[in-house]
Amino acid sequence: MIAVIHALWLRELKRYMRSRVQIVAALGQPVLYLLALGFGLGPVFQKAGEGNYIQFVAPGIIAMTVLFSSVFSGMGLLWDRQFGFLRETLVAPVPRIQIMFGRTLGAATVATCQGMLVAVIAFLAGFRVSSPVALLAGIGVVLLIALLFSALGTAVGSALENMQGFQIVMNFVVMPLFFLSGALFPLTNLPLAMNIATRLDPFAYGVDALRTVLIGVTHFGLALDLAVLFVGTVILLWIGSRLFARIQV
Amino acid sequence: MGEVLSAMIVVVIEVQNLVKRFSTFTAVNDISFTVGKGEIFAFLGPNGAGKSTTIKMLTTLLRPDSGSLRIDGIDLATDPNEVRKRFGIVFQDPSLDGELTAEENMDIHGVFYHVPTKIRVERTSELLKLFGLWEKRKDIVKMFSGGMKRRLEIARAFLHTPKVLFLDEPTLGLDPQTRNQLWTLVKQINETDQVTVFLTTHYMDEADKVAQRIAIIDGGKIAAQGTSQELQAQTGKTSLEEAYLALTGSSIRDESANTSADQLKQMAKLWGGNRR
Numbered sequence: 408m409i410a411v412i413h414a415l416w417l418r419e420l421k422r423y424m425r426s427r428v429q430i431v432a433a434l435g436q437p438v439l440y441l442l443a444l445g446f447g448l449g450p451v452f453q454k455a456g457e458g459n460y461i462q463f464v465a466p467g468i469i470a471m472t473v474l475f476s477s478v479f480s481g482m483g484l485l486w487d488r489q490f491g492f493l494r495e496t497l498v499a500p501v502p503r504i505q506i507m508f509g510r511t512l513g514a515a516t517v518a519t520c521q522g523m524l525v526a527v528i529a530f531l532a533g534f535r536v537s538s539p540v541a542l543l544a545g546i547g548v549v550l551l552i553a554l555l556f557s558a559l560g561t562a563v564g565s566a567l568e569n570m571q572g573f574q575i576v577m578n579f580v581v582m583p584l585f586f587l588s589g590a591l592f593p594l595t596n597l598p599l600a601m602n603i604a605t606r607l608d609p610f611a612y613g614v615d616a617l618r619t620v621l622i623g624v625t626h627f628g629l630a631l632d633l634a635v636l637f638v639g640t641v642i643l644l645w646i647g648s649r650l651f652a653r654i655q656v
Numbered sequence: 657m658g659e660v661l662s663a664m665i666v667v668v669i670e671v672q673n674l675v676k677r678f679s680t681f682t683a684v685n686d687i688s689f690t691v692g693k694g695e696i697f698a699f700l701g702p703n704g705a706g707k708s709t710t711i712k713m714l715t716t717l718l719r720p721d722s723g724s725l726r727i728d729g730i731d732l733a734t735d736p737n738e739v740r741k742r743f744g745i746v747f748q749d750p751s752l753d754g755e756l757t758a759e760e761n762m763d764i765h766g767v768f769y770h771v772p773t774k775i776r777v778e779r780t781s782e783l784l785k786l787f788g789l790w791e792k793r794k795d796i797v798k799m800f801s802g803g804m805k806r807r808l809e810i811a812r813a814f815l816h817t818p819k820v821l822f823l824d825e826p827t828l829g830l831d832p833q834t835r836n837q838l839w840t841l842v843k844q845i846n847e848t849d850q851v852t853v854f855l856t857t858h859y860m861d862e863a864d865k866v867a868q869r870i871a872i873i874d875g876g877k878i879a880a881q882g883t884s885q886e887l888q889a890q891t892g893k894t895s896l897e898e899a900y901l902a903l904t905g906s907s908i909r910d911e912s913a914n915t916s917a918d919q920l921k922q923m924a925k926l927w928g929g930n931r932r
């Protein structure tokens with residue numbers, strides 16, 4: 408059991424390490440957000456009495472990187488369908504949940520690496536965490552966020568038949584998850600509708616957890632954040648393995 | 657274990673009234689057959705006859721619309737994973753991970769099929785040498801030529817020893833040397849390990865040479881089945897090729913209709929991405 412999960416995890420990692428160009432390309436967007444928003448909105452944020460915007464937004468941008476990278480790696484399933492390796496996986500005498508778990512762990516590890524690269528860039532841009540312990544806790548939270556959204560990616564990848572669905576998922580699932588999460592703005596004093604929407608967004612809890620451990624500012628409270636991340640991951644893994652078992656090629 | 661058909665033969669593959677439709681088109685139309693333990697059985701038929709669709713259902717990749725499928729006595733609908741433990745397959749279409757090396761593709765297969773590490777390493781080196789890929793074992797597969805990829809697909813299928821081996825047009829695009837090696841290997845595992853082999857091809861000579869029993873399939877239906885001799889006797893011909901033409905010749909129109917449907921599907925694939 409461990410062997411299969413390990414092999415699938417390692418496969419994702421090897422594919423990641425061998426796509427240097429993609430690693431760098433995927434850093435472009437978060438770096439742009441970090442610098443443009445960080446320095447562009449910084450003065451307004453400061454004037455509004457909210458403090459240093461780089462400090463505030465860096466955890467949000469790190470979480471965003473992890474969100475995008477997780478969903479993207481999870482949906483790598485669609486590439487396997489396109490190039491045929493999915494067939495080899497589907498006939499393997501391995502319980503579907505192990506396949507889902509191996510893939511999800513791999514995608515989550517890849518996303519965590521991407522998130523840590525952005526954290527280094529944020530550090531260079533002036534972002535500082537309160538202590539080394541905060542940093543370790545941050546990596547733990549990043550991994551949880553990565554697990555949840557990799558599981559989402561693999562589940563969605565199992566449900567779709569081709570790459571055409573990918574843009575739809577990005578625009579109508581992933582972007583709303585991101586913009587409603589409070590990654591870019593504080594969740595306080597929002598209009599009612601927006602307030603409800605943010606509470607229904609699982610990614611909001613991920614952003615909040617990361618901000619809590621990195622800079623000590625919380626909105627929902629860490630316990631609720633972690634509970635949502637954990638329960639969400641379990642549910643999505645389960646749904647994912649059901650969807651995976653139904654794939655026909 | 658499969659039930660006893662006659663005094664000696666144990667049924668390993670049992671297909672009853674199998675039907676598969678793609679929207680309104682019936683690709684496999686109510687076929688039934690059995691394959692005995694240790695037998696080499698060939699599906700012979702033109703393009704679009706329904707060979708691959710049947711293999712996909714037998715290997716749990718597609719669900720039938722109706723009919724029942726059993727391998728080694730186990731119903732595919734109720735316990736697919738138990739069935740997966742019992743077969744190996746060479747797909748007609750590519751199924752390698754192009755981003756991994758040849759060796760890594762072998763390794764991951766070995767892990768999927770619980771081949772002990774020591775045996776996996778030994779078998780991998782034997783098979784990669786046999787199929788002329790040993791020097792390329794550390795190379796990324798997407799850089800391989802079409803023939804090399806095909807050879808790797810075949811080598812991989814022999815890494816574990818299944819009870820049933822499915823080969824879907826395994827020799828398509830292979831050079832004569834590799835064809836020869838493949839059939840030698842197939843006969844060898846068939847004789848020494850009693851592996852049951854189910855293969856599809858549209859090459860008469862291959863079917864004639866390796867298969868003990870042949871079913872001729874056309875337009876989703878089995879036109880005839882038996883040994884090569886039986887098929888020849890049945891049609892009053894003196895070669896398998898003539899018998900085949902006698903059995904499928906009447907439906908040349910259907911055949912070309914299927915072929916154009918195939919072409920349409922190819923076009924749709926090209927323009928519309930990856931369709932089921």
Ligand SMILES: Nc1ncnc2c1ncn2[C@@H]1O[C@H](COP(=O)(O)OP(=O)(O)O)[C@@H](O)[C@H]1O
Pocket residue numbers: 678683701702703704705706707708709710914917918921931932
């Ligand atoms: N996923 C699919 N969707 C629609 N039609 C299909 C699909 N797969 C196969 N077919 C059609 O079913 C018929 C049988 O195909 P197939 O089993 O691949 O033939 P063979 O392997 O004998 O050449 C063909 O006409 C093919 O176009």
Ligand SMILES: [Mg+2]
Pocket residue numbers: 707708709748824825
């Ligand atoms: Mg075929």
